Amino acid sequence: MTIPSELASAVLVSSGRRCCLCRRFKPVQLQVHHIVERSQGGGDDFDNLMAICLTCHTDVHTKAPFTQRFTEAELKGHRDSLYKLVAEGKLPAGDENVDGTSTLVAEVLQKLGAVSRSPVGPELKTTARRILLTAVQGDGHVAIMDTQGGLIVDAGNENLAAHVNQRIAADYRHAVRQLESLGLIEDAGSRGEVFYATHTGYQLADELLAQGGKIEAD
Numbered sequence: 273m274t275i276p277s278e279l280a281s282a283v284l285v286s287s288g289r290r291c292c293l294c295r296r297f298k299p300v301q302l303q304v305h306h307i308v309e310r311s312q313g314g315g316d317d318f319d320n321l322m323a324i325c326l327t328c329h330t331d332v333h334t335k336a337p338f339t340q341r342f343t344e345a346e347l348k349g350h351r352d353s354l355y356k357l358v359a360e361g362k363l364p365a366g367d368e369n370v371d372g373t374s375t376l377v378a379e380v381l382q383k384l385g386a387v388s389r390s391p392v393g394p395e396l397k398t399t400a401r402r403i404l405l406t407a408v409q410g411d412g413h414v415a416i417m418d419t420q421g422g423l424i425v426d427a428g429n430e431n432l433a434a435h436v437n438q439r440i441a442a443d444y445r446h447a448v449r450q451l452e453s454l455g456l457i458e459d460a461g462s463r464g465e466v467f468y469a470t471h472t473g474y475q476l477a478d479e480l481l482a483q484g485g486k487i488e489a490d
Contacts, residue, residue, distance in 0.1 A: 273447045275316050280304045283321045283478045288358040291325035292351040293332075301478055305329060316328055324352040326481075328475040330408070358380040399447035401480065403427050404456055404469065409475040416448050 291298045302323045308314030324332065332342050401427070407414050410428015417424045422435035425444050433444055448467065451457045456473035460466040469477070 275304050275321065279316060279321060282318060283320045283323050286358065287323040287351075288354075289353060290321045290358070291328050291472060292347075292354045293324055293328040294442070295354060295357075296325060298478070301325050303329050305332065307344055307351075319348075322347060326478050327471065330412070330474060334412070337412070389414075399443050400450045403432065403444075403447055403449055404473060405477055405480065406430050406432060407469050408474050411473075413460070414448060414451070414467040415465060416444060417465055419487075467487070 279444040284302065287302075288297070289302060290297050291302065301326055305322050305324050306314045306316075307320050307322060314320050315351065332347075352370075356474075360397050397473055403414055404427075408428070408429065413426070413428065415426040419435075422437075423433060423441040423444060424431070425433040426436070433440065436444070448457070451473070452459070452467065456476060457467040458470050460468050
């Protein structure tokens with residue numbers, strides 16, 4: 273069951289099409305979120321809705337050990353603070369770089385573009401992009417493991433490679449190192465075998481998907 277369009281519109285207008293958590297202006301990358309999920313008795317009333325971007329929506333639903341999850345009161349507090357700023361004209365629509373995020377993502381894209389101009393860059397770029405997009409559309413993890421049968425690579429909820437030849441294995445290893453060097457994934461403390469997408473990684477994935485990025489090679 274979808275949220276009534278007039279309610280969704282009211283939420284987006286009140287937020288100035290900004291994410292209520294990171295406050296970035298994301299006009300076509302927002303979702304209207306139920307603060308109290310329908311499965312837990314939450315309804316479609318205005319007070320139970322907020323606009324959040326794809327990256328933050330993932331964070332809200334992520335269960336990580338030793339971290340404090342978002343509470344109903346906190347989500348409403350972030351939302352109401354943003355609504356007040358928008359109403360007062362302190363966060364005008366279109367000010368995308370209010371927190372430096374756009375600059376950061378642009379720098380990462382520039383680095384990826386620079387890599388693509390090297391002799392083996394396009395192949396690495398395609399593989400790295402595929403790993404990142406697959407990871408963030410699942411649970412955010414990347415695992416790369418050498419076994420007796422060969423290399424195994426998992427990303428998100430998918431197996432990307434299993435028992436591949438040495439050339440393809442080297443390509444995947446280089447791609448993972450590239451993602452780590454750019455700060456898009458970070459080691460989960462497993463001596464380089466398991467990684468998790470960083471916040472910057474999720475943000476870049478948002479941008480790539482908004483630009484028509486695909487998981488398969490482009």
